[in-house]
Amino acid sequence: MYFEDYQVGQTSKFGAYEVTESEVKEFATKYDPQFFHLDDEAAKDSLFGGLCASGWHTGAMFMRMLIDNLPAEHGSLGSPGINNLKWLKPVYPGYILSVKGLVTECRLSKSKPGVGLVCMSYEIVNQDDLTVMSLESNAFFRCKKS
Amino acid sequence: MYFEDYQVGQTSKFGAYEVTESEVKEFATKYDPQFFHLDDEAAKDSLFGGLCASGWHTGAMFMRMLIDNLPAEHGSLGSPGINNLKWLKPVYPGYILSVKGLVTECRLSKSKPGVGLVCMSYEIVNQDDLTVMSLESNAFFRCKKS
Numbered sequence: 001m002y003f004e005d006y007q008v009g010q011t012s013k014f015g016a017y018e019v020t021e022s023e024v025k026e027f028a029t030k031y032d033p034q035f036f037h038l039d040d041e042a043a044k045d046s047l048f049g050g051l052c053a054s055g056w057h058t059g060a061m062f063m064r065m066l067i068d069n070l071p072a073e074h075g076s077l078g079s080p081g082i083n084n085l086k087w088l089k090p091v092y093p094g095y096i097l098s099v100k101g102l103v104t105e106c107r108l109s110k111s112k113p114g115v116g117l118v119c120m121s122y123e124i125v126n127q128d129d130l131t132v133m134s135l136e137s138n139a140f141f142r143c144k145k146s
Numbered sequence: 147m148y149f150e151d152y153q154v155g156q157t158s159k160f161g162a163y164e165v166t167e168s169e170v171k172e173f174a175t176k177y178d179p180q181f182f183h184l185d186d187e188a189a190k191d192s193l194f195g196g197l198c199a200s201g202w203h204t205g206a207m208f209m210r211m212l213i214d215n216l217p218a219e220h221g222s223l224g225s226p227g228i229n230n231l232k233w234l235k236p237v238y239p240g241y242i243l244s245v246k247g248l249v250t251e252c253r254l255s256k257s258k259p260g261v262g263l264v265c266m267s268y269e270i271v272n273q274d275d276l277t278v279m280s281l282e283s284n285a286f287f288r289c290k291k292s
Contacts, residue, residue, distance in 0.1 A: 027206075030206070030210070031206035031207070031209050031210045032206070032209045032210065032213060033210075033213055034213060034222065034224070036224065046223070046224075047223050047224060047258070047261075047286065048224065054206075054209065055224075055225060055227075056202065056205050056206045056209050057206075059202050059205060060173075060176070060177035060178070060200075060202045060203075060206065061177070063177050063178045063200065063202050064176070064177045064178065064179075067178060067179055067180060076180065077192070077193050078180070078182065078192075078193060078194065078201075078233075079201060079233060080232065080233055080234075081201075081230070081231050081232040081233050082231045083229060083230060083231070084227070084229060085227050085228045085229070085231060086226065086227040087224075087225060087226055087227050088226075112193070115193075140193065
């Protein structure tokens with residue numbers, strides 16, 4: 001996928017990431033050691049009602065699904081940032097996450113020759129199509145060599 | 147820190163997270179396997195000019211600094227989301243990251259009794275005060291028991 005392969009209005013659906021209790025706790029131990037990500041019993045009394053993944057972990061799992069969805073040959077050059085990241089629902093162990101994408105804008109970079117910016121709106125959903133996270137992401141892609 | 151401990155205009159500076167090459171590669175292997183996070187040589191030819199941390203990894207390191215900065219007794223209840231996350235500069239191994247925070251808004255939740263929302267603007271800087279990431283974050287905090 002290079003810049004020219006993206007067009008406004010394109011949609012995509014991909015990914016099947018199984019959220020496991022061991023990975024939730026491993027990520028939280030390193031990066032987000034709050035009780036509702038670490039302690040099954042105590043998490044029941046939290047706002048989330050049970051042990052759930054760190055929001056940053058959900059972001060990381062989303063990223064992994066993005067990468068796995070790219071073909072071996074691609075022009076992805078990284079991202080300058082994201083907007084309106086919403087953690088809408090707790091992500092519990094046992095969920096199978098997938099991604100719904102919509103291309104909202106495509107434009108050539110003014111400062112980087114041969115590079116374009118693709119803006120996407122994403123929803124991360126569970127196996128019952130419940131949206132657990134949403135965000136708008138920008139990503140740089142190389143143009144095809146002409 | 148409970149809801150009442152936060153006031154608009156309060157600033158804070160905390161954290162000293164050393165970015166290591168092994169951790170950059172470990173995170174990227176799991177969640178963001180792009181060559182500029184994994185391959186020292188190939189990364190030199192990327193937009194980033196060298197091996198650098200996944201943006202989601204920088205977010206996770208920021209989260210860890212936030213948690214380590216909370217006192218043992220605190221009222222943090224998690225976050226509904228973030229806005230305007232910008233990955234401004236590559237985060238290279240060897241950087242020591244820290245966080246600068248500014249409280250921008252405090253208000254009681256309408257739907258959750260005894261809970262308040264604190265809005266913060268954050269900059270993540272390296273040891274030379276170069277801002278590598280910025281974001282606006284919302285977080286729920288419990289009110290003090292009266």
